[in-house]
Amino acid sequence: MNLFRMKLTLGAVALAALMAAVPVFAHHSFAVYDRTKLLTLKGNVKSFQWTNPHCVVWVLVQPEGGGEPQEWSFETTSPGVLTRGGWTRNSVKPGDRVAVEFYPLRDGSHGGGLSAVTLVDTGQKLTASFGEKAELK
Amino acid sequence: MNIPIRRAVAAMILAAFAASTLPSSDAAEPAAKDPINPPATLRDWQALAKLPDFSGVWTPVISDQVAQERSNPPPWNAQIAKQIEHMYAEEKAGRPFPVIDHCFPTGMPSYMLITHNAFELLVTPGRVTLLGEGDGNRLRRIYTDGRPHPDDPDPSFHGHSIGHWEGQTLVVDTIALLPEVYLAVNEAVGVPNDGDMHIVERIHLLDAETLADDLEITANKLLSKTWKTTRKYLRQRSQKYDIVEGVCEQGSYNEGLDKDGNSIFVPIKFHNGVPVGSDSK
Numbered sequence: 573m574n575l576f577r578m579k580l581t582l583g584a585v586a587l588a589a590l591m592a593a594v595p596v597f598a599h600h601s602f603a604v605y606d607r608t609k610l611l612t613l614k615g616n617v618k619s620f621q622w623t624n625p626h627c628v629v630w631v632l633v634q635p636e637g638g639g640e641p642q643e644w645s646f647e648t649t650s651p652g653v654l655t656r657g658g659w660t661r662n663s664v665k666p667g668d669r670v671a672v673e674f675y676p677l678r679d680g681s682h683g684g685g686l687s688a689v690t691l692v693d694t695g696q697k698l699t700a701s702f703g704e705k706a707e708l709k
Numbered sequence: 710m711n712i713p714i715r716r717a718v719a720a721m722i723l724a725a726f727a728a729s730t731l732p733s734s735d736a737a738e739p740a741a742k743d744p745i746n747p748p749a750t751l752r753d754w755q756a757l758a759k760l761p762d763f764s765g766v767w768t769p770v771i772s773d774q775v776a777q778e779r780s781n782p783p784p785w786n787a788q789i790a791k792q793i794e795h796m797y798a799e800e801k802a803g804r805p806f807p808v809i810d811h812c813f814p815t816g817m818p819s820y821m822l823i824t825h826n827a828f829e830l831l832v833t834p835g836r837v838t839l840l841g842e843g844d845g846n847r848l849r850r851i852y853t854d855g856r857p858h859p860d861d862p863d864p865s866f867h868g869h870s871i872g873h874w875e876g877q878t879l880v881v882d883t884i885a886l887l888p889e890v891y892l893a894v895n896e897a898v899g900v901p902n903d904g905d906m907h908i909v910e911r912i913h914l915l916d917a918e919t920l921a922d923d924l925e926i927t928a929n930k931l932l933s934k935t936w937k938t939t940r941k942y943l944r945q946r947s948q949k950y951d952i953v954e955g956v957c958e959q960g961s962y963n964e965g966l967d968k969d970g971n972s973i974f975v976p977i978k979f980h981n982g983v984p985v986g987s988d989s990k
Contacts, residue, residue, distance in 0.1 A: 600805065600807060600809065600810045600896070600982045600983060601800070601805035601807075601808070601809070601895070601896035601897040602896075603800045603801075603803060603804075603805035603896075603897050604803060604804075604805060604981065604982065604983050605803075606803060619963060619964070621960075621963045621964075621977070623956075623959045623960045623962070624842075624843050624844060624954075624955035624956060624957055624959060624960055625826075625843045625844070625955065625957050625960050626960055626984075628963075628977070628984050630963070630986075640988075642986055642988050643986035643987045643988055643989075644986045645977075645983075645984040645985050645986055647983065647984055650826065650842070650843060650955065651953055651955075652826070652827070652842050652843075652950075652952070652953045652955070653826075655949060655953065656949050656950060677980075677981075677983065677985070678803045679980070679981065681980045681981075681983075681985040681986070681989040682985055682986030682988065682989040683980075683983055683984060683985040683986060683989065
């Protein structure tokens with residue numbers, strides 16, 4: 573085995589290990605979010621992940637004390653439920669300036685359950701509910 | 710006479726000959742061992758028109774799920790009740806037990822009891838099919854062609870279901886569920902059925918647009934007696950409720966590009982089971 577091939581193989585093994593370490597935990601109870609606190613953060617949309625079982629608005633937030641922007645995840649319900657609530661996969665786009673109202677994670681990680689997102693430039697407010705509030709009649 | 714008909718006639722003559730030369734019990738055996746799905750006839754399709762109309766997209770009445778959870782809990786045996794009590798405490802503390810975190814199907818009876826997602830119901834000759842939203846593997850097949858359960862069915866997430874009509878009610882019998890499949894009361898509280906779970910459902914319309922599923926769940930490893938409970942679903946006629954494709958595992962990835970600019974799925978970061986910013990601890 574030449575060095576290049578060995579490196580390639582080791583790289584593949586490392587990648588496989590990395591992939592194996594990625595938990596497939598896309599679906600979960602929303603009890604992870606602290607529903608007693610509704611917070612707001614402003615930032616720029618990095619991407620809008622339009623996937624089942626839950627969509628995620630990824631936002632880059634400038635820390636108050638300065639420094640590099642921090643990535644936050646704001647999770648909401650499924651594409652089907654959001655579509656019925658008037659959203660599309662283009663409702664928020666990369667680069668949009670947004671103010672996000674969210675229920676925070678209890679452990680301080682950069683993430684929360686999305687309650688509403690306001691597009692700063694247009695003032696348009698999109699709301700989303702999840703869990704037992706997601707019922708649509 | 711065209712060739713397929715000639716062949717069919719030849720086969721019938723052969724079959725008649727075979728039947729006449731063998732004892733009758735032996736003659737019947739091959740058919741029983743290898744039953745076929747017969748082609749649906751016009752009469753089969755017409756018979757469906759006389760059944761209540763269950764077709765369409767149904768969304769669970771989640772407020773009723775919650776009310777039922779509080780007012781009519783399963784009769785857990787003492788050992789399981791301790792586990793359930795602990796799970797409720799964990800849920801309240803913001804550490805929900807991961808009943809549905811994996812991307813396996815939620816399985817039966819969670820499919821009917823706790824899911825927040827809609828399903829589409831199709832009634833065709835010999836079969837009732839439920840296609841769930843959220844993931845393409847949320848799928849129930851209920852055979853209504855009169856077949857029995859297999860003698861030794863392979864356990865599965867949704868089990869083996871046979872159904873028949875009693876007037877306006879579809880009665881469904883389900884066995885052969887994987888022991889790992891949960892009997893859950895919500896997305897954070899439930900236990901594996903541990904085997905031998907048996908579910909009988911009576912599915913019927915409460916009014917033109919409301920479907921009820923009366924469930925009788927027998928799970929001897931978990932329950933002190935058969936648990937009877939009901940779930941309701943509302944039919945959605947608006948096309949915005951049409952079921953969309955769902956692939957649960959896709960939720961663990963975001964769209965991105967590789968070094969050559971090809972579109973790929975990029976794993977997102979999870980912490981304690983939820984997506985978090987990549988620079989989180």
